């Protein structure tokens with residue numbers, strides 16, 4: 261079992277019968293969803309909501325009972341991956357483009373458990389490019405505003421030669437901040453810029469991190 265699988269499986273131990281569970285996105289959340297699928301097959305009764313079309317598809321394949329947001333008044337627990345985690349449990353997310361739904365689901369949840377392999381554990385956020393979701397209308401203006409404000413390398417995300425479009429129909433700008441000394445300040449600044457829908461900084465949201473080590477053991481941190 262690799263670190264991602266170990267972390268994903270361990271986090272599912274928090275899932276109890278009757279809970280409503282948010283299903284994260286990415287190659288680590290994948291293992292948590294797989295494990296939830298196994299437990300559902302064994303008789304576990306839960307409600308679930310997915311944070312992306314990809315996770316929705318996977319959950320359907322595993323017969324995990326999925327619900328629309330309109331039918332979910334409250335989420336007990338969400339298990340999701342991260343691209344970077346700092347000691348205060350601030351995160352960079354969105355490497356897979358799912359940051360907006362992930363943040364909406366996480367903020368609706370009593371508890372966000374982050375699952376990641378140990379390589380995501382960093383002292384200072386920012387080595388991973390920060391994903392910023394922007395509306396397509398006048399996205400060049402938004403890009404210019406971002407460049408003027410921050411003067412760091414950034415580019416629109418492309419996949420297979422075409423601009424990458426999120427599940428919400430928006431674009432992503434990936435920005436190389438290098439070191440984000442004050443994630444909270446940057447998070448607030450970015451949110452205040454018109455044209456930006458949201459960004460991949462999750463500050464003060466996660467309260468438990470399950471880090472999977474290469475040997476299959478896990479380290480659990482709670483704040």
Ligand SMILES: O=C[C@H](O)[C@H](O)[C@H](O)COP(=O)(O)O
Pocket residue numbers: 284285286287288289340341342343353354355356357358359362
């Ligand atoms: O948009 C994608 C999500 O934020 C992922 O949870 C994040 O990118 C981590 O993905 P992975 O577990 O594949 O490294």
